[in-house]
Amino acid sequence: DTGVSQNPRHKITKRGQNVTFRCDPISEHNRLYWYRQTLGQGPEFLTYFQNEAQLEKSRLLSDRFSAERPKGSFSTLEIQRTEQGDSAMYLCASSSSSLPNYGYTFGSGTRLTVV
Amino acid sequence: AQKITQTQPGMFVQEKEAVTLDCTYDTSDPSYGLFWYKQPSSGEMIFLIYQGSYDQQNATEGRYSLNFQKARKSANLVISASQLGDSAMYFCAMREGQGGGADGLTFGKGTHLIIQP
Numbered sequence: 001d002t003g004v005s006q007n008p009r010h011k012i013t014k015r016g017q018n019v020t021f022r023c024d025p026i027s028e029h030n031r032l033y034w035y036r037q038t039l040g041q042g043p044e045f046l047t048y049f050q051n052e053a054q055l056e057k058s059r060l061l062s063d064r065f066s067a068e069r070p071k072g073s074f075s076t077l078e079i080q081r082t083e084q085g086d087s088a089m090y091l092c093a094s095s096s097s098s099l100p101n102y103g104y105t106f107g108s109g110t111r112l113t114v115v
Numbered sequence: 116a117q118k119i120t121q122t123q124p125g126m127f128v129q130e131k132e133a134v135t136l137d138c139t140y141d142t143s144d145p146s147y148g149l150f151w152y153k154q155p156s157s158g159e160m161i162f163l164i165y166q167g168s169y170d171q172q173n174a175t176e177g178r179y180s181l182n183f184q185k186a187r188k189s190a191n192l193v194i195s196a197s198q199l200g201d202s203a204m205y206f207c208a209m210r211e212g213q214g215g216g217a218d219g220l221t222f223g224k225g226t227h228l229i230i231q232p
Contacts, residue, residue, distance in 0.1 A: 033219060035219075041225075042119075042206050042208070042223050042224050043160070043220075043222050044222070045219030045220065045221070091158075104150070104220060106152075106161075107159065108157060108158050108159040109158045
């Protein structure tokens with residue numbers, strides 16, 4: 001297992017288009033998180049899955065955002081009708097509920113640029 | 116009020132010197148965890164060290180140690196014998212609760228550390 005994998009690494013899209021990102025967590029990890037990081041800021045929590053269940057959504061996650069984790073393995077984050085304000089790094093992380101104190105392994109992120 | 120405050124936007128340190136990165140936090144939950152992450156220019160967040168609110172001793176991991184002062188609500192990261200490869204953004208983060216439920220991390224704004232030869 002090589003860690004948390006995110007694809008694509010970079011995405012440039014026109015305003016109004018839909019985009020989808022994928023995250024493959026560490027296989028033994030049952031928890032998966034999405035964060036958004038804008039320039040000069042720390043990551044902000046978006047949503048969290050335990051297995052296939054989406055247990056928490058931040059107020060940052062507008063109705064244009066949807067996340068799924070259909071079989072409790074990989075996850076997708078879709079942004080519909082993208083806006084320039086959506087430009088950010090989208091980070092995925094995974095963890096194991098049996099090891100809560102050892103965090104959160106992050107992927108390298110998907111950098112989204114909306115033009 | 117911000118839950119995690121990092122007051123040093125940037126720091127320059129000479130190689131081989133020790134460096135302390137400041138972090139203060141705010142929570143009313145008696146159970147919480149504090150984390151430090153390193154983010155190099157590649158973007159990946161690298162876990163460095165963890166301190167639980169009930170831990171009696173300060174956490175240490177190799178060259179990293181966490182100076183946990185619970186009464187002052189501070190959790191400063193100390194890097195001993197800094198190396199050029201330590202140059203990166205450093206983020207302090209907190210998880211409230213015992214980790215059994217929804218437990219997203221709250222991050223500070225980070226400190227940009229530059230190690231000079």
